[in-house]
Amino acid sequence: MNIYESASKAREASIMLQAIDGDAKRKALVAVQEALKANKEAIFAANQKDIEVSEAQNIAMPVLKRLRFDEGKLQDVLDGIESLVHMEEPVGKVQMQTELDEGLILTRISCPIGVIGVIFESRPDALVQISSLCLKSGNSVLLKGGSEAKETNKILFEIIKKASEEAGMPQGWITLMETREEVSEILKMHNYIDLLIPRGSNEFVQYIMKNSDIPVMGHADGICHSYVDKAADLELAVKVVTDSKTQYVSVCNALETLLVHEAVASEFLPHLKASLEGKGATIKGCERTRAIIECEEATDEDWKTEYLDYILSIKIVSSLEEAITHINTYGSGHTDCIISTDEEAVKKFMMLVDSGNVFCNVSTRFSDGFRYGFGAEVGVSTSKIHARGPVGIEGLLIYKYKLMGHGHIVGDYASGTKKFTHKKLI
Secondary structure (H helix, E strand, O other), X not given: OOHHHHHHHHHXXXXXXXXXXXXXXXXXXXXXXXXXXXXXXXXXXXHHHHHHXXXXXXXXXXXXXXXXXXXHHHHHHHHHHHHHHHOOOOXXXXXXXXXXXXXXXXXXXXXXOOEEEEXXXXXXXXXXXXXXXXXXXXXXXXXXXXXXXXXXXXXXXXXXXXXXXXXXXXXXXXXEEOXXXXXXXXXXXXXXXXXXEEEOOHHHHHHHHHOOOXXXXXXXXXXXXXXXXXXOOHHHHHHHHHHHHHOOOOOOOOEEXXXXXXXXXXXXXXXXXXXXXXOOOEEEEOHHHHOOOOOEEOOHHHHHOOOOOOEEEEEEEOOHHHHHHHHHHXXXXXXXXXXXXXXXXXXXXXXXOOOOEEXXXXXXXXXXXXXXXXXXXXXXXXXXXXXXXXXXXXXXXXXXXXXXXXXXXXXXXXXXXXXXOOEEXX
């Protein structure tokens, strides 16, 4: 079956999925969950093949970390599916209901988008998260993973497809694309695909946006900031910043740039340096930072860099306003945090920083669909569209309007014979 035939089948399946009730989808998710557990050794073996090939090709360490699918990653995706199983049915929810006139009722309900095309990086766990979210939300999905995860993606796809279809899901609702050429083809499929979600480098995401008429949702870089205010609890700040940078470095919600108010820099930076070095991280600093601690020089290019590694760039600022300006200038709109006990400073920061996720006194690593209680995420959107931040179930839904009446005609209202009531019911 070629990619156009697969896309056509996905379109047909997406119509059928809209009629499948919540109980049937829950049973399918449980079947997928059980199948993943039953086949875990085969999954790990396939993943080991991918790792060995990547190591032989000297793939960068952050990529290797994202590529690994072990017991921990398996448990994470199983937990994500479990949360979706217990989540209320998202499709068909009444969002609004208005009586336009007596017996003329307008209702807005949630419904699936249709066919989602997702092109993602080396993380095979993303395949499970994306497919389970699409199943719960009633969407068909075309998946294209990175070639470095070819074997792992293939076995995960086969397990999910078999288990879900045997549990009653329509054939063709999920498809895995395996060649680079297929990516170019799907960009032309505006008649089949309703939404593209690319997950990769800035250059890759920009390429997708410029070369397709299909709506695109996603983010390019994850240049996340924390700002240590002059009113910060410095012990708390060391803990939060260290976790934000080192808990898991090769992800988009890891901290890349730290801004420190000049009033606390001399006291704070030596303690932070010791903590970061204890986790194997290194620092690049501005001139004022290097006057306090020994570190590499940070250039203007560092403020624009997503390291995905054990590197943190630090800049000392003179005010809260300077920190906000820096973030809105160099940030990617992903996740930014203030560390402060000053309520007014926190309020101003959280109002004026233009990002999808704005935090106070917590690690940037909380910016995640599973941690937000979404079950999982298909990605993080830094666009200002219907979905922003970690995209879970709601980001894969749209709505439709249903109007019910009894022979009502516009002519009666145009002539003044009848008048609208526009009474809100829900």
